[in-house]
Amino acid sequence: MTDTPAEQRNFGLVGLSKARFAVLITVFLGPALAIYTLFAVYPLIATIAYAMYHVAPDGSSRFAGLDNFRTLLFDDTWSKPFWNAFRNNSWFFLIHMLVQNPIGLLLAALLSQSKLTGRAAYRTLIFMPTMLSVVIIGFIWQLILSPLWGVSKSFLAAIGMQSWFAPWLGLESSALITISLMSVWQFVGIPMILIYTALIAIPEDFIDAARVDGLNARQIFTHIKLPLIAPTIGLVSVLTFVNNFNAFDLIYAVKGAIAGPNFATDIMGTFFYRTFFGHQLQLGDRTMGSAVATMMFLIILAGLMIYLVLIQRRLQRYSY
């Protein structure tokens, strides 16, 4: 390392005058900052501000403070669907955490086996659904599960399990789980690819050293590899959380905005959509919709804070 010139190590920023440095920072960061502020920060703040207004039928609006939030959280007509959506969304997230991410981890572990043939093919095939439109995913799965023309019914009949078949997407008890699993099927490629890249970045020396020390494959995985990819698993969890609480499209494509039966598949996204844009005869309520969007933001923020404070800080990071 000693033979590297100092200028090169500091990327040429050392020795610049303050004014020149300011110019460079403005030129390089300015555009991104401006675009981000305009398209992400401003709408967010505007939404929160808008949630504090009431709009009268003639189009005039007045400041209403936290009224919308009070109604949303404490008035039965609003709080019931709100908490129902929150509860369903939590289940939706839990199923992803319990099914999608472990399967993603397993697939990544299998893919990183050195003796595997056809690795690229598996990788591509498993990642493929992620790149498909949700509309297509919804359509394919509805067709597979359809009680009228679906292949799942005849498949179960062929193996003598016809009595196990049910119109899963139409039952209050199973609709949410079914849709969650459809979403898991679609997005399992994301944890797989992220964890896979983390796994193959682990230097061979570590594995060799562990093997010399007498660890078997399973022990190497749990004691060497898993701790090294823990930060990636944390990242995957956070991504899952944020995406799940922002989810909307699959449910909308499969069950419509009035996510039935009896709102069993209603999540924050569909609840927000109905409130903000309206539905059939329900006219959209922009300010109340903004209040719902603000609550979604706060829920995601709270989840991220919990993650950052309780988990992220305790993760050991290794550089190699």
Added chain:
Amino acid sequence: MKNTLVTTALAAALLAGLSATALAGSIKIESWRNDDADIWKNKIIPAFNAKHADIKVEFAPSPPTEYNAGLNARLDGGTAGDLITCRPFDASLELFKKGHLAGLNELDGMKNFSEVAKSAWTTDDGKTTFCLPMGAVIHGFMYNKDAFAKVGAEVPKTEDEFFAVLEKFKKDGTYTPLAMGTNDQWESATMGFQNIGPNYWMGEDGRAGLIKGTAKLTDAPYVNVWKSLAKWGPYLGDGYKAQKYPDSQNLFSLGKAAIYPAGSWDISTFRKDGAFKLGAFSPPTPAGAKDCYISDHTDIGIGMNSKSKNSADAKVFLEWMATDEFANIFANELPGFFPLSNAKVTVKDDVAQEFVSWRAKCKSTIRNSYQILSRGTPNFENELWNVSAQVINGTMTPEAAGKQTEEGLSKWYEPHKK
């Protein structure tokens, strides 16, 4: 020099000509019916121009899902067309209240329309009508004539006969008796509840009763509708709880189902795909009923932009739309959408003709959730979707459905608070 003069003169003439055509009236129609663009361009507008050659009409539709938002933006920005196709009830009422739509009381042609037809575009106090009623959709049942002949079933007139026919088809086993699913929920409310309901709540009487608060959804006429719907479940297709609207359409048009709870707009779908003889019957009446009622639902109207620069010509067009000539073109080019005027209309499509013939023997009403009652939270229409689907699924009793919807109304609607 001479040349220049000629050119200038020509240019001037040309300019004058251009501005003249602009002045002699060109009107633009806003609509969400982009499916009908060809019919407007090739049939409706030429027919109008045959009478009024000096008025140039442009039909400018936008996709249905973008219509309301896009139209609002154009109206606010002052760039909207002269004539505005009107959604029924509150969406258009909102436009009128904001001053975007002009009142049309003084329009001569308005006398060609009944009060029920106008109700979708009239203020709550009944004083101002702001859109000319254009078309309605009628509910009823379509059936596969071949299947009826094969099983030896008669077209049912009463509720008892209806269930007897369904039972016959179920025993026979060749056909799914009734093609409907509860997955999308709206069919349960629209093709179920609103289809058979008017016979139980006496059409307009029951609908007005709900609005005035003299009738409640826990009353027998409403609960009985759900009681009848609760009996549908066993006759629907296998796994109907996950059956979607297109599934039901396919089931019926493939000839695998006997009866299809319909909206008249389905006619064109089955005309295109079905390879069997199609028939229709009006909603069966409950035991002891003397009169019959049908849901003849106001679906589409047309109004005038209050800031139109060419309101004189726009009015000429509206007056023409109130004539028998327009009613006949509309009914025949768009089978399943029926003109709302009192004009004598001959419909060439026999199934569409069957639907429209019920207007003569039964009394018309509209869906009871559309006027006033769906303004609050919880939304009455959404509630009807939810409870009707649940009643058919067997996860809710008819009494509970009445109780939940009535409680919903009583939360925000004064006449139901008592």
